[in-house]
Amino acid sequence: MSAKQKTVEPTVYVPTSLKDAGYQGAMSGERLASIAGYVMTLQPTIAEEGPTKETRQGLTEGWLLRYGELHKGQRYTKDWNPIPEGHDPVDGEMVVTVQFALSFTQQEFGKMKGTDPGKYGAVKGVREAFNKYSANRLADLMTAIKRIVASDKPRTRDAAKDYKDWLTATFDTMKARAKTAKARGDATVPDEAKLRVAIDAFLKALA
Numbered sequence: 001m002s003a004k005q006k007t008v009e010p011t012v013y014v015p016t017s018l019k020d021a022g023y024q025g026a027m028s029g030e031r032l033a034s035i036a037g038y039v040m041t042l043q044p045t046i047a048e049e050g051p052t053k054e055t056r057q058g059l060t061e062g063w064l065l066r067y068g069e070l071h072k073g074q075r076y077t078k079d080w081n082p083i084p085e086g087h088d089p090v091d092g093e094m095v096v097t098v099q100f101a102l103s104f105t106q107q108e109f110g111k112m113k114g115t116d117p118g119k120y121g122a123v124k125g126v127r128e129a130f131n132k133y134s135a136n137r138l139a140d141l142m143t144a145i146k147r148i149v150a151s152d153k154p155r156t157r158d159a160a161k162d163y164k165d166w167l168t169a170t171f172d173t174m175k176a177r178a179k180t181a182k183a184r185g186d187a188t189v190p191d192e193a194k195l196r197v198a199i200d201a202f203l204k205a206l207a
Contacts, residue, residue, distance in 0.1 A: 036144035047149045051138070059141070063134045064098060071129075073097035080118030101126035171199050 015021035040046060043055045051059065075083040078092035101123045104112070109127070112120040175195065182189045190198070 032140065032144045033148065036141055036148055039141065040145060040148065046142075047145050050142075056138075059138070060134055063137050064102070064130070067130055067133050068098050071098060071126075073100070074122070074126075076122055080116075080122055082122075096122045096126055098126055098130050102130065167203075174199070 013024055015024055039055070039059075043052055046052075046055065073095045075087070075090075076094050076096060077083060077090050078094070080094075083090055083093060104123065109120070109123065112123065175192075178189050178192065178195055182192075
């Protein structure tokens with residue numbers, strides 16, 4: 001058994017116009033970039049290696065704090081039946097918050113499935129929701145970090161290929177993709193011999 005947590009409206013800014021949305025969005029991006037830069041000073045290798053255990057633990061504490069602000073928890077009876085929002089207090093009720101759900105080790109949580117399935121269901125939903133939330137926050141952070149790394153690299157352009165070399169590379173790509181598509185069962189792929197003849201005819205016409 002599982003139930004949704006009681007959710008409160010996040011205390012975030014609501015734009016008043018598209019212009020304001022653009023302005024606020026720009027500020028949000030700049031703030032995340034600043035945060036990403038700070039994290040990089042604490043772990044310079046994060047872009048290549050991902051967050052260390054220490055880095056992830058610190059970040060998770062922050063995500064946990066914010067998640068707890070947005071999701072105040074779900075009330076349950078002593079038999080682990082969800083109590084509707086606004087319902088009068090019930091004797092022996094329990095509030096499952098994200099902090100409570102994560103207070104169990106993985107081993108304790110696993111055993112709970114057999115010893116207390118009602119509690120397991122209530123805790124499972126919260127743990128899974130927070131894992132998804134933190135994974136999304138980490139993805140946002142890593143995107144900002146990689147953007148900083150990319151902006152710091154000198155940009156070089158490949159030397160322009162001669163038209164003949166470009167054409168040869170293009171035909172090689174056509175042949176390779178034809179083989180791949182044929183292996184997938186694509187019925188629109190031309191016969192290998194026909195494709196080779198067509199390419200030869202094209203090159204002969206340009207000679």
